Amino acid sequence: MASNLSYEIYCYAIALFAQSISIAIAISAYKNSGRFRYSWIVMSTVLGVMLLRRVVTLTSHTQTEISSPLEASLTVAISIGMAIAMYGLKNIFIDLEKQKTVLEGLTQTDPLTGALNRAGIMSHLEQEFQRAHRNLQPVAVLMIDIDHFKFVNDQYGHLVGDVVLQNLISHLQRSVREIDSIGRFGGEEFLVILPDTSTEQASVTAERIRKAVEQSTCAYADEKEVKITISIGVAVYNPHEFDLQKSQNRLQEYIRQSDLAMYKAKNSGRNCVALWTPELGPIQTL
CATH class of the missing domain: 3.30.70.270 (Reverse transcriptase/Diguanylate cyclase domain)
Incomplete structure (x- = not known):
């Protein structure tokens, strides 16, 4: 039981670290985003709630010494996957903003002279x-x-x-x-x-x-x-x-x-x- 509990605590610690990275990515995207700031605010808030919930779960399991190695393993996998997905999502949004800026420039540019239309x-x-x-x-x-x-x-x-x-x-x-x-x-x-x-x-x-x-x-x-x-x-x-x-x-x-x-x-x-x-x-x- 003690061995399983130690493993679970170790897994949850990794999961907390991965979720913290996800939150940091979302906050960074919020600061650097011009058009999707509100979306990143919502994302940061949701990730923060998830992190808080994970801390509460870890504290509860530690106090009651209830062990669930499978759940701990899945939590690590999900948290790491989420951090990777958040990084990719941030890059996608950056590309979208760049493309939108280019398109807006084209719609406001005179094709003959290159000046504003x-x-x-x-x-x-x-x-x-x-x-x-x-x-x-x-x-x-x-x-x-x-x-x-x-x-x-x-x-x-x-x-x-x-x-x-x-x-x-x-x-x-x-x-x-x-x-x-x-x-x-x-x-x-x-x-x-x-x-x-x-x-x-x-x-x-x-x-x-x-x-x-x-x-x-x-x-x-x-x-x-x-x-x-x-x-x-x-x-x-x-x-x-x-x-x-x-x-x-x-x-x-x-x-x-x-x-x-x-x-x-x-x-x-x-x-x-x-x-x-x-x-x-x-x-x-x-």
């Missing part, structure tokens, strides 16, 4: 608005349109037009910070989000982008340089001055402001930067 840039804008409202910091938006882009497609073909769009994105990426976001809003229109940027800073950035594009060659056609110019509209949200949280369509209103400023630049002769002001009313698009 309309849905992606709007999602980023929503996040920056929330951060700006929370931190009381301004955020600027640049609406950029290629001047006479239809002429480029008609004159040189759509393949050259595609190269122009791709190279424009490259110019934008070199002209902004890592924290800024660039997206293709539609056709030849692009949106740039500048967090924590004042009106003056946004205007300087927009002018730097405009000059860089004007002075560069965006493509070659029949060994000839293809040059373009852009018109840029600037709108700046300052949470100290205007609470867009009270606007039902606050993002759309903000985009409309930058769009109006961009068309103001178009109407001013193109190849320039225009800033939205409250006095700027609806104007006829070109």
Whole structure:
């Protein structure tokens, strides 16, 4: 009897150690998980209850000297198997999160330019608005349109037009910070989000982008340089001055402001930067 009891205690000790490893794996997965945190909380709780139950059982058997070698052996096997399964499950969830991140990136990426697509840039804008409202910091938006882009497609073909769009994105990426976001809003229109940027800073950035594009060659056609110019509209949200949280369509209103400023630049002769002001009313698009 004493021999069996010693064996049982030894088995339960191993089982407790294995179950402790399972709990540690679940807690680690909870800390590192972005999408399945609640599932890992439940898993950790269940494993903790199982561990507590095993401790109570071990204490009871020790006090009563009741021995069950078969049950002890099965408990060890189950506990070790559970630890191995938990490790594998954690890796599966990690792979799922990576794959989901990749898929989300694909659904928010413009396949031609590699920039964010309309849905992606709007999602980023929503996040920056929330951060700006929370931190009381301004955020600027640049609406950029290629001047006479239809002429480029008609004159040189759509393949050259595609190269122009791709190279424009490259110019934008070199002209902004890592924290800024660039997206293709539609056709030849692009949106740039500048967090924590004042009106003056946004205007300087927009002018730097405009000059860089004007002075560069965006493509070659029949060994000839293809040059373009852009018109840029600037709108700046300052949470100290205007609470867009009270606007039902606050993002759309903000985009409309930058769009109006961009068309103001178009109407001013193109190849320039225009800033939205409250006095700027609806104007006829070109």
